[in-house]
Amino acid sequence: MSSSRTDWTRSAIVAVAAAAFIVTISMGVRQSFGLLLQPIGRDLGIARESFGFAIAVQNLLFGLVQPFVAALSERFGIRRTLIAGAIVYIAGLLAASAVHTGDGLVLSFGVLVGLALSGTTFVIVLGAVGRLVAPEQRSVAFGIVTAGGSLGQFAVVPLAQALIGAFGWRSSLILLAVLVGSVIVAAFGFRGARAAAGTAPRAPGEPDWSLGAALVRASRHRHYWLLNGGFFVCGFHIAFVGTHLPAYLVDRGIPAAIGAWSLALIGLFNIAGSYLFGVWGGRHSRPRLLAGLYAARAVAIAAFVLLPLSPASALVFAATFGFLWLGTVPLTSGAVASMFGLKHLATLNGVVFLSHQVGAFFGAWWAGLLFDRTGSYATIWNVSIVLGILAAVLSLATRDTAAFPRAPQAALGAAT
Structure with a gap:
């Protein structure tokens, strides 16, 4: 029986493929929102802080409701959660296409899309995938699914830019809503996944914790909080760059197309x-890999703002930062699984993801606020460098050892 868990089963392959596709669409559409900052701002007559605040609310709600949506997915199933999330996502995009005020943008882009993302992205699908693959395959599987979010960004962002140029931002949002409808079809790829918490497999020696007991144990675990701190910085970086990089480049005289291709x-x-970070996470210390990743982000940002800006330097920065973009996800998810096992992985990942989204709230909002007050993004770039160094230090202090004692046989097997 145990040997079958070490092979890639058909249900695992289908689930990984479905998860990667879902993340491709949901994250690809979301990452195109930065292209809308300037056209929406011009048409509605709103400042960058207003647009940034709408995206900030989206990120914050995405994180706040994620643990609850994850818990619901464990109770009612992955498929139902994904379908409900896709329907709300479509409603949010359609509502955004009809807004005429900044408040309407907050309600559509902020509230509806923020709620929808909690049911259609990483935490939900990684929780299902984590149950279907063997522990030694888990980091690789997480890396494949996470890469789907990047494929979506590469494929959907240029498509969104073309749609905006050809049809305007309102019609482009309607067409993107149609694209999100494909998530409903892909949700049936989890038909063989046992999503309920009561049927999830447990690691050798893992206690049969209730959800409440698992949350209490996590809240008292110092290294779990260190992991949360690092992921806060990850969210800050991603929301700032994803929302404001295209506008920053246009402000500096770089063509808008370069901004789109930078995101791509x-x-x-x-x-x-x-x-690669998923593969390396299965072979090396995940906290040390996270430390190296965050430190490399700080170096990349410093080089970008200190060197002369050109289309070439913008694209080189995008490629470098892209390599470091979401490598944190398989490493962090793998660390949570290593600390607390599989039974409540989706919910415990959801709590960590909340920290990520709180960081994203400040990254998206503060960048717009500081720009409106100073006319420059210089301060927020400097803050990003300092936070990258801080996250590297926190990660170096983190240990992802199990929060429960291993059985002797399991410990012997792990040693071999």
């Missing part, structure tokens, strides 16, 4: 980064 290159290079 981030997605393209993160395909390799997510996969």
